[in-house]
Amino acid sequence: MIFTKRFNEILKISGKTQVEIAKAIHVSKQCVTDYKTGKSVPSIETLYLLCKFLEISADYLLGLSDF
Numbered sequence: 079m080i081f082t083k084r085f086n087e088i089l090k091i092s093g094k095t096q097v098e099i100a101k102a103i104h105v106s107k108q109c110v111t112d113y114k115t116g117k118s119v120p121s122i123e124t125l126y127l128l129c130k131f132l133e134i135s136a137d138y139l140l141g142l143s144d145f
Contacts, residue, residue: 080141082116088134089114103127 089099096110103110103124112118120128129136137143 079116079119081119081139082114084139084141085113088132088139092132094132099128099131102131 089096096107096114100107100110103120104127105120105124109118113120119125125136125139129139135143135145138145
Protein backbone atom coordinates (compact mmCIF):
# COMPACT_ATOMS: atom_id res chain seq x y z
CA MET A 79 0.00 0.00 0.00
CA ILE A 80 1.44 3.34 -1.05
CA PHE A 81 0.31 5.19 2.09
CA THR A 82 2.22 2.79 4.34
CA LYS A 83 5.38 3.00 2.22
CA ARG A 84 5.35 6.78 2.05
CA PHE A 85 4.38 7.22 5.69
CA ASN A 86 7.38 5.13 6.73
CA GLU A 87 9.68 7.15 4.43
CA ILE A 88 8.46 10.42 5.92
CA LEU A 89 8.86 9.11 9.46
CA LYS A 90 12.53 8.31 8.81
CA ILE A 91 13.16 11.71 7.23
CA SER A 92 11.30 13.70 9.88
CA GLY A 93 13.12 12.25 12.86
CA LYS A 94 9.86 12.38 14.83
CA THR A 95 9.02 9.55 17.20
CA GLN A 96 5.77 7.64 17.12
CA VAL A 97 4.92 9.07 20.53
CA GLU A 98 5.44 12.65 19.29
CA ILE A 99 3.25 11.99 16.26
CA ALA A 100 0.55 10.28 18.32
CA LYS A 101 0.34 13.24 20.72
CA ALA A 102 0.26 15.76 17.87
CA ILE A 103 -2.57 14.03 16.00
CA HIS A 104 -4.50 12.92 19.10
CA VAL A 105 -4.27 9.14 18.63
CA SER A 106 -2.56 6.35 20.53
CA LYS A 107 0.99 5.19 19.79
CA GLN A 108 -0.53 1.86 18.76
CA CYS A 109 -2.61 3.66 16.15
CA VAL A 110 0.56 5.18 14.65
CA THR A 111 2.14 1.71 14.68
CA ASP A 112 -0.89 0.41 12.80
CA TYR A 113 -0.38 3.12 10.15
CA LYS A 114 3.28 2.10 9.87
CA THR A 115 2.47 -1.58 9.38
CA GLY A 116 -0.49 -1.04 7.07
CA LYS A 117 -2.98 -2.46 9.56
CA SER A 118 -5.04 0.70 9.30
CA VAL A 119 -5.12 4.12 7.69
CA PRO A 120 -6.02 7.45 9.27
CA SER A 121 -9.40 9.10 9.01
CA ILE A 122 -9.61 12.24 6.92
CA GLU A 123 -9.43 14.42 10.03
CA THR A 124 -6.39 12.54 11.33
CA LEU A 125 -4.73 12.60 7.91
CA TYR A 126 -5.12 16.39 7.91
CA LEU A 127 -3.44 16.67 11.33
CA LEU A 128 -0.72 14.25 10.28
CA CYS A 129 0.08 16.23 7.14
CA LYS A 130 0.16 19.51 9.05
CA PHE A 131 2.44 18.07 11.73
CA LEU A 132 4.83 16.37 9.28
CA GLU A 133 4.61 19.25 6.79
CA ILE A 134 3.80 16.94 3.88
CA SER A 135 0.93 16.94 1.41
CA ALA A 136 -1.90 14.46 1.65
CA ASP A 137 -1.58 13.97 -2.11
CA TYR A 138 1.95 12.65 -1.62
CA LEU A 139 1.00 10.30 1.22
CA LEU A 140 -1.96 8.98 -0.75
CA GLY A 141 0.05 8.46 -3.93
CA LEU A 142 -1.68 11.17 -5.92
CA SER A 143 1.55 13.11 -6.50
CA ASP A 144 5.27 12.39 -6.36
CA PHE A 145 6.24 15.35 -4.19
